[in-house]
Amino acid sequence: MWKCVLLCGVVVTIVGCDAKIETSVQPSQPAKSTVKPIEQRANGTQVSVTLRLSEAVVRPGDKFEVAVEMKIAPMWEIHPLAALPAETATKLNLITPEGIRAESEWIEPKTARSMGASGQPVHMGKAVFKRSLAVDSMAVGEHEIICKVGYQVCNEQQCLKPETLTLSVPLMVRE
Amino acid sequence: MSYAKTFLIALSSIWAIPFAAAGWAVADTELAPPVRLEDSEGVIDTGPAWGHSSPAIEDLDGDGLADLVLGDYGGKFRVYKNVGSKSEPAFEKQDQLQASDAPAEVRIYCCIGGQPRFVDFDNDGVRDFISNSYDPGHCYYFRGLGDGKFEKPVEIVDKNDVPVRSSPEQKQNFQSFGSFYMPVDWDDDGDSDLLIGCFSGDLKLRINEGDAENYSFAGENVVVNAGDEPLKVSAHCCPVVADWDGDGLWDLVVGSGDGSVNWYRNGGNKGEPRFEKGIELVAKHDGSGYNLLRWNVNELPPGIRSQVEVNDFNNDGKPDLLVGDFSTAYAPRPDLTQEEKDEFTTTIEEAANRTSGYVEKMNKLREDFSKRYPGDEVYSDEATEAWQTEYQALRESPEAKELEATDAKFVDKVRPFLAETHGDGNESHDLAIPHGFVWVYLRK
Numbered sequence: 001m002w003k004c005v006l007l008c009g010v011v012v013t014i015v016g017c018d019a020k021i022e023t024s025v026q027p028s029q030p031a032k033s034t035v036k037p038i039e040q041r042a043n044g045t046q047v048s049v050t051l052r053l054s055e056a057v058v059r060p061g062d063k064f065e066v067a068v069e070m071k072i073a074p075m076w077e078i079h080p081l082a083a084l085p086a087e088t089a090t091k092l093n094l095i096t097p098e099g100i101r102a103e104s105e106w107i108e109p110k111t112a113r114s115m116g117a118s119g120q121p122v123h124m125g126k127a128v129f130k131r132s133l134a135v136d137s138m139a140v141g142e143h144e145i146i147c148k149v150g151y152q153v154c155n156e157q158q159c160l161k162p163e164t165l166t167l168s169v170p171l172m173v174r175e
Numbered sequence: 176m177s178y179a180k181t182f183l184i185a186l187s188s189i190w191a192i193p194f195a196a197a198g199w200a201v202a203d204t205e206l207a208p209p210v211r212l213e214d215s216e217g218v219i220d221t222g223p224a225w226g227h228s229s230p231a232i233e234d235l236d237g238d239g240l241a242d243l244v245l246g247d248y249g250g251k252f253r254v255y256k257n258v259g260s261k262s263e264p265a266f267e268k269q270d271q272l273q274a275s276d277a278p279a280e281v282r283i284y285c286c287i288g289g290q291p292r293f294v295d296f297d298n299d300g301v302r303d304f305i306s307n308s309y310d311p312g313h314c315y316y317f318r319g320l321g322d323g324k325f326e327k328p329v330e331i332v333d334k335n336d337v338p339v340r341s342s343p344e345q346k347q348n349f350q351s352f353g354s355f356y357m358p359v360d361w362d363d364d365g366d367s368d369l370l371i372g373c374f375s376g377d378l379k380l381r382i383n384e385g386d387a388e389n390y391s392f393a394g395e396n397v398v399v400n401a402g403d404e405p406l407k408v409s410a411h412c413c414p415v416v417a418d419w420d421g422d423g424l425w426d427l428v429v430g431s432g433d434g435s436v437n438w439y440r441n442g443g444n445k446g447e448p449r450f451e452k453g454i455e456l457v458a459k460h461d462g463s464g465y466n467l468l469r470w471n472v473n474e475l476p477p478g479i480r481s482q483v484e485v486n487d488f489n490n491d492g493k494p495d496l497l498v499g500d501f502s503t504a505y506a507p508r509p510d511l512t513q514e515e516k517d518e519f520t521t522t523i524e525e526a527a528n529r530t531s532g533y534v535e536k537m538n539k540l541r542e543d544f545s546k547r548y549p550g551d552e553v554y555s556d557e558a559t560e561a562w563q564t565e566y567q568a569l570r571e572s573p574e575a576k577e578l579e580a581t582d583a584k585f586v587d588k589v590r591p592f593l594a595e596t597h598g599d600g601n602e603s604h605d606l607a608i609p610h611g612f613v614w615v616y617l618r619k
Contacts, residue, residue, distance in 0.1 A: 045554070046554065048559070071559055071563065072559075073553060073554050073558065073559050073562070074541075074544045074548065074553050074558050074559065074561075074562035074566075075541050075544060075545070075553065075562075082600070084598070085225065085284065087284055088284060111602070112570065113578070113582070114604075115537065115541070117463040117464065117465050118465055118503075118604060119465065119466075119603060119604050120602070120604040121600070121602045121604060124566060125562060125563050125566040125567055125570070126563050126567070152284070154285070157374075157410075158285055158286060158349070158352060158353060158374065159284060159285035159286070160310075160349050160352075161310050161348075161349070162284070
């Protein structure tokens with residue numbers, strides 16, 4: 001498990017990935033600004049995953065967006081959310097604090113055709129999954145948005161072991 | 176026609192029956208046209224588990240009749256009990272094979288089936304079985320307890336406690352994925368050595384330096400040759416040993432990713448096998464194995480990824496060939512008019528023969544990246560960033576738009592002709608049904 005304390009006070013935790021993690025840090029931002037991407041790449045593996053919020057600071061009644069960006073190495077691909085067998089599908093399990101409500105299901109980017117003989121739908125290059133959230137009345141202070149991300153990466157010949165990462169980003173709630 | 180009703184089945188597996196000592200001519204190895212195995216419910220099809228049938232013949236319950244144990248893509252093993260007689264065999268689907276108090280299982284999520292191989296691995300007089308796995312690609316030993324019961328699997332390791340696998344020292348943790356294992360007493364010293372069929376198509380050997388009761392495998396593999404070169408099939412090398420020509424020496428019969436099966440005659444001596452170049456027993460599948468078109472499922476040909484077993488299936492003293500496979504096929508409605516059939520056929524053929532500008536461009540892009548970023552450089556940030564840009568440009572190209580539009584039209588046009596589909600989605604991939612049959616090729 002890696003635990004990185006970023007300059008802006010963001011804590012990012014990654015669990016379940018054997019590879020070395022590199023984290024690029026963005027400087028702290030003024031209140032109510034867009035949170036910059038926090039890039040985390042597992043060197044030697046085929047996918048890097050970023051969890052990103054559209055707002056770093058919110059108030060009750062606000063709406064904002066969470067995004068999971070998956071950058072997939074050349075000539076590799078991942079499966080869509082509804083892929084079968086289920087073990088192979090990309091999985092996004094969002095865990096929000098009490099008072100944060102999901103307003104939509106995950107919006108998935110358009111799939112492409114697999115480079116393998118099956119021609120099954122896949123994601124290649126960059127895939128950004130988005131979901132809308134709303135802030136109900138909740139305690140002011142710092143909270144955490146967590147997302148467990150599961151995926152399996154394949155190339156034309158073979159698939160690798162499904163991986164699971166847990167990413168988290170802070171969310172400041174003000175009056 | 177059902178072989179279960181038509182042919183005799185041998186009493187035991189190839190391990191228990193020495194074939195005729197006199198042998199027969201190589202020219203006699205022609206095989207009769209294949210027929211799919213059936214059980215009491217009809218044709219045996221592992222399609223719901225995404226196919227990749229992996230047959231083994233074994234008298235599991237000791238009643239003197241050979242049963243079928245069938246692995247597949249799901250990683251478990253289904254028992255088909257022979258409830259007939261020696262002269263009138265009939266298979267009946269039973270529970271999954273159990274290991275201790277749970278279904279025996281190996282980890283598979285890509286490309287192959289779990290291939291059981293039965294053998295008395297520890298020389299205790301009770302038959303055990305071993306199986307391959309896709310991930311991590313290691314070999315698992317299910318110790319037999321008798322009466323068709325087995326212990327929980329044990330990963331077979333070498334004398335250095337490293338799992339026996341196709342790549343003893345791995346640079347990537349997926350290097351040994353998708354291997355196949357076949358026990359054989361290679362050096363005739365009374366114990367089981369292991370043949371390792373590799374995902375790449377190569378065949379290797381791991382010698383057991385221990386004895387029949389306590390195995391101790393060498394730390395390295397030995398390359399197996401055929402003729403003067405390493406034995407290699409197109410991919411997914413699935414070996415089984417059997418005295419195919421009845422000369423008293425065991426030979427190799429090897430399945431392949433392209434659906435072909437080859438026989439490698441052992442021209443050596445007992446304890447010193449030496450294999451001749453392969454002779455094709457089953458031709459490779461004509462096509463990719465995906466999206467086949469037949470009006471009746473019974474007309475489907477053998478598919479890809481052949482996983483083989485050899486057994487004297489009709490009890491005539493000669494070993495026969497069983498082949499598990501994988502394919503996907505459209506399932507057209509049986510009530511289509513001739514006009515509809517013609518339209519459907521034309522649509523499918525046009526789609527199969529269509530040259531996609533997108534695919535051509537994608538292949539060029541991949542080729543280019545392989546040259547620009549050889550080996551692990553393809554995982555660099557630079558390569559990934561370049562791929563994001565160039566792949567995205569391709570996705571937005573006229574060729575990509577044309578492919579998307581064509582695919583959508585194809586799905587809309589074809590779906591009404593189909594009785595059932597694999598998925599409910601709007602991709603062409605959702606249309607064809609997966610299959611995994613067991614084909615029996617009798618020796619003429």
